[in-house]
Amino acid sequence: xxxxxxxxxxxxxxxxxxxxxxxxxxxxxxxxxxxxxxxxxxxxxxxxxxxxxxxxxxxxxxxxxxxxxxxxxxxxxxxxxxxxxxxxxxxxxxxxxxxxxxxxxxxxxxxxxxxxxxxxxxxxxxxxxxxxxxxxxxxxxxxxxxxxxxxxxxxxxxxxxxxxxxxxxxxxxxxxxxxxxxxxxxx
Numbered sequence: 001x002x003x004x005x006x007x008x009x010x011x012x013x014x015x016x017x018x019x020x021x022x023x024x025x026x027x028x029x030x031x032x033x034x035x036x037x038x039x040x041x042x043x044x045x046x047x048x049x050x051x052x053x054x055x056x057x058x059x060x061x062x063x064x065x066x067x068x069x070x071x072x073x074x075x076x077x078x079x080x081x082x083x084x085x086x087x088x089x090x091x092x093x094x095x096x097x098x099x100x101x102x103x104x105x106x107x108x109x110x111x112x113x114x115x116x117x118x119x120x121x122x123x124x125x126x127x128x129x130x131x132x133x134x135x136x137x138x139x140x141x142x143x144x145x146x147x148x149x150x151x152x153x154x155x156x157x158x159x160x161x162x163x164x165x166x167x168x169x170x171x172x173x174x175x176x177x178x179x180x181x182x183x184x185x186x187x
Contacts, residue, residue: 081159
């Protein structure tokens with residue numbers, strides 16, 4: 001399986017553009033009274049931990065990743081980041097709750113690649129259209145984004161869905177160890 005072998009896999013048509021627009025509008029309505037916060041790993045952005053209206057999609061994405069990996073998965077959590085001008089993502093690997101992940105583009109007005117290093121330390125960049133995403137092995141493959149430079153402060157909305165192997169060493173991280181984080185923009 002390409003996902004297991006390479007550590008990342010581009011997936012098209014995860015959801016329709018129309019569905020992505022509806023979800024992006026819900027996200028924008030959720031954050032519209034908030035200001036972006038500075039996060040040293042991401043720059044200026046908004047962040048939402050487990051927005052309820054994405055729970056059903058979490059289950060649908062699980063089936064897609066299981067089909068591309070032949071691995072039975074347990075859901076851990078989902079997380080939405082709303083990037084804007086000068087946002088970035090520092091190079092990193094993820095915590096154990098993110099063994100299998102998918103980054104889904106819900107809204108973008110500019111091409112902004114997500115980069116990965118493969119097992120041979122070769123850099124690969126992927127630009128996804130709205131409704132498309134990248135499945136990846138978050139604990140294994142370093143990934144990042146360079147600074148987003150936009151003239152009109154466009155929003156770039158990305159939702160991340162995270163899972164663990166049901167038979168693997170991180171299975172105890174299912175449901176994110178029952179953690180209940182508040183949204184990062186809320187005090």
